[in-house]
Amino acid sequence: MVETVSRQRCFEGMQGFYRHWSEATQCTMSFAVYEPPQALDGVKTPMLTYLAGLTCTPETFTIKAGAQRVAAKLGITLVMPDTSPRGCGLPGEDDAYDFGTGAGFYLDATQTPWSSHYNMATYITRDLQHVIAENFSVDTGRQGIFGHSMGGHGALTLHLRNPGLFRTVSAFAPVSAPMQVPWGEKAFSNYLGADRDVWRAYDATELVKQQPSGANILIDQGDDDQFLSRELRPEIFSKACQEAGQPAQTRMQPGYDHSYYFIQTFVEDHLNHHYRGLTG
Numbered sequence: 001m002v003e004t005v006s007r008q009r010c011f012e013g014m015q016g017f018y019r020h021w022s023e024a025t026q027c028t029m030s031f032a033v034y035e036p037p038q039a040l041d042g043v044k045t046p047m048l049t050y051l052a053g054l055t056c057t058p059e060t061f062t063i064k065a066g067a068q069r070v071a072a073k074l075g076i077t078l079v080m081p082d083t084s085p086r087g088c089g090l091p092g093e094d095d096a097y098d099f100g101t102g103a104g105f106y107l108d109a110t111q112t113p114w115s116s117h118y119n120m121a122t123y124i125t126r127d128l129q130h131v132i133a134e135n136f137s138v139d140t141g142r143q144g145i146f147g148h149s150m151g152g153h154g155a156l157t158l159h160l161r162n163p164g165l166f167r168t169v170s171a172f173a174p175v176s177a178p179m180q181v182p183w184g185e186k187a188f189s190n191y192l193g194a195d196r197d198v199w200r201a202y203d204a205t206e207l208v209k210q211q212p213s214g215a216n217i218l219i220d221q222g223d224d225d226q227f228l229s230r231e232l233r234p235e236i237f238s239k240a241c242q243e244a245g246q247p248a249q250t251r252m253q254p255g256y257d258h259s260y261y262f263i264q265t266f267v268e269d270h271l272n273h274h275y276r277g278l279t280g
């Protein structure tokens with residue numbers, strides 16, 4: 001069952017906000033979908049899931065990225081999930097911007113109390129998949145995934161873990177080697193526990209060494225990004241891709257920071273990248 005919160009006309013398509021119950025997260029989850037005009041006409045369109053970063057909601061990319069114009073032209077359905085479960089009442093869930101609410105890190109937690117709700121990997125790959133397939137005009141065999149920062153980490157890892165589901169992948173300023181940076185160490189130790197070997201299953205750099213996908217990975221990164229050297233570390237992931245034979249292109253974009261001004265500048269390139277991969 002999906003509950004419609006709002007639907008508004010946009011580039012001859014429809015921008016909607018919805019809510020549904022998720023078994024994986026044991027709470028009601030919010031998400032946004034942009035249906036291009038082709039989908040409203042009944043065409044089964046390719047589908048692109050966008051994972052947002054820390055502190056974001058389904059509204060962030062929807063309002064700030066300006067992707068609907070391009071999605072309408074290409075005939076791609078855009079799906080914007082939330083960044084974590086919300087309002088579960090877990091102790092400390094709202095204490096920090098980089099852990100708990102708004103910071104689910106797109107993994108399945110193993111540690112109590114987080115493991116009862118913080119199962120975003122299963123949410124994105126199972127529960128959200130079902131609700132989209134049942135309610136929207138998408139070709140579930142033609143899916144890509146992309147994201148920003150924490151969501152770039154989510155896109156890279158969920159693609160590498162599920163290359164048959166998410167066939168194409170790209171990222172804006174992704175957290176590329178979470179085991180080696182403060183955001184990742186904090187999230188992984190609390191959600192996954194002290195055993196760092198377990199963390200490898202959610203680290204893009206470790207995953208690409210173990211199971212390169214063969215898909216062409218597009219990454220854009222601003223060189224004036226305030227999180228670049230401390231949290232993002234794209235050079236570690238690039239080196240691992242080279243060594244593993246994973247096709248990947250990291251484009252350093254001079255003068256751009258971590259914001260959605262950067263994302264809206266390059267979002268058309270990313271949609272074209274996925275369109276080529278999913279329709280070629």
Ligand SMILES: N[C@@H](CCC(=O)N[C@@H](CS)C(=O)NCC(=O)O)C(=O)O
Binds near residue numbers: 064
């Ligand atoms: N609030 C955090 C930064 C959070 C942040 O930059 N979030 C990024 C994703 S990691 C974002 O997209 N924020 C929403 C926005 O820019 O609209 C801080 O003070 O350091």
